[in-house]
Amino acid sequence: MSDRFMIYGATGYTGKLVARTAKAQGLAPLLAGRNEARLKSIAAQHGFEYQPISLDDPEALEAGLTQVDVVLHIAGPFSQTSKPMVDACIRTGTHYLDITGEIDVFEACAARNEEAEAAGVMLMPGVGFDVVPSDCLAAHMKARMPDARELTLGISGLGHMSHGTAKTGVESIGKGTRIRRGDRIITARKTPRRMIDFGSGPKQAVAIGWGDVSTAWHSTHIPDITVYFESSPQLEQMAKMGGFMRWVLARGFMQTMLKKRIEKLPEGPSDAERAEGYSVLYGEAVGPEGETVRSLLRTPEGYTLTAMTSLEIVRRVLAGEAQPGFRTPSSVFGPDFITGFEGCVRQDLNG
Numbered sequence: 001m002s003d004r005f006m007i008y009g010a011t012g013y014t015g016k017l018v019a020r021t022a023k024a025q026g027l028a029p030l031l032a033g034r035n036e037a038r039l040k041s042i043a044a045q046h047g048f049e050y051q052p053i054s055l056d057d058p059e060a061l062e063a064g065l066t067q068v069d070v071v072l073h074i075a076g077p078f079s080q081t082s083k084p085m086v087d088a089c090i091r092t093g094t095h096y097l098d099i100t101g102e103i104d105v106f107e108a109c110a111a112r113n114e115e116a117e118a119a120g121v122m123l124m125p126g127v128g129f130d131v132v133p134s135d136c137l138a139a140h141m142k143a144r145m146p147d148a149r150e151l152t153l154g155i156s157g158l159g160h161m162s163h164g165t166a167k168t169g170v171e172s173i174g175k176g177t178r179i180r181r182g183d184r185i186i187t188a189r190k191t192p193r194r195m196i197d198f199g200s201g202p203k204q205a206v207a208i209g210w211g212d213v214s215t216a217w218h219s220t221h222i223p224d225i226t227v228y229f230e231s232s233p234q235l236e237q238m239a240k241m242g243g244f245m246r247w248v249l250a251r252g253f254m255q256t257m258l259k260k261r262i263e264k265l266p267e268g269p270s271d272a273e274r275a276e277g278y279s280v281l282y283g284e285a286v287g288p289e290g291e292t293v294r295s296l297l298r299t300p301e302g303y304t305l306t307a308m309t310s311l312e313i314v315r316r317v318l319a320g321e322a323q324p325g326f327r328t329p330s331s332v333f334g335p336d337f338i339t340g341f342e343g344c345v346r347q348d349l350n351g
Contacts, residue, residue, distance in 0.1 A: 009075025011038040013268035021307040055084040065092040073098040101130030106214035117325040128306030136338035137283040138216035139330035145285035151222040154282035156198040156230035178209035180225040198280040204231040277301030300343040
């Protein structure tokens, strides 16, 4: 294999942003995806090679992967696209990275840990805003409170979503709010709420089934984990939705209708919106006697950070830092990995 990488899904909002960032950093990925015309256009803008490949064509996918050491998989929803790519990576010995935030994808990759180890392949889903900053913050909280029994993560400042992110949210409607209790992922009977101070006073926050319900446990083994977003009208509507309405919206025809509506929305935040945006993450770890430590982490806007973290992880894997098997970002690169990026500042509030 040659010392280079593939961006699969280079024609979507995030894929185009990552490709543009790669060019600015002097990288030369092989662009891949289903739509040849769009690939050709994007590749021409940056002087990159491209290869049209469908995930439904295992032979073509394997042929593409044998040309690279690492694939950065950006084509979601990953509930549909992750498995065929992971299958091909294990067969070809290619390290797998993606930008998912989907609990089920993380858990599916974790279940293939031994298989990946035997193949000498690292499976690291979640190398973007989902879940690098929150995973590193979780590991930091574990370091501050080694015997922690409860971990709370909060996220504030998310802006406009890309089509892929929005479609992933639509797919999760029927699953309810998932949290971790006693080392097990469960669906909460009632969506948890609480107040969280993200640095400018307490704000109402609503629990969501974010990827850290999976990854933070693999990184820290803290038994009880809940992830919150700062409340918004949309989140409140989801939280108040009854089981029957969730069931209705999870039906195939409703999913199709909702996704078609998403396609009519702006593709994602503009460059100006990304430049002005930022996020604040809150971490809280509680020990067996109720002792508590808290930290904040400020980051650039989510899609901007995704391009930064995903490409840095690609660089490190190409440099030989991969660890075969299922891995989380903090388990390989440490809790301070996130603080090495411009605009990322962590602050310990007590303890």
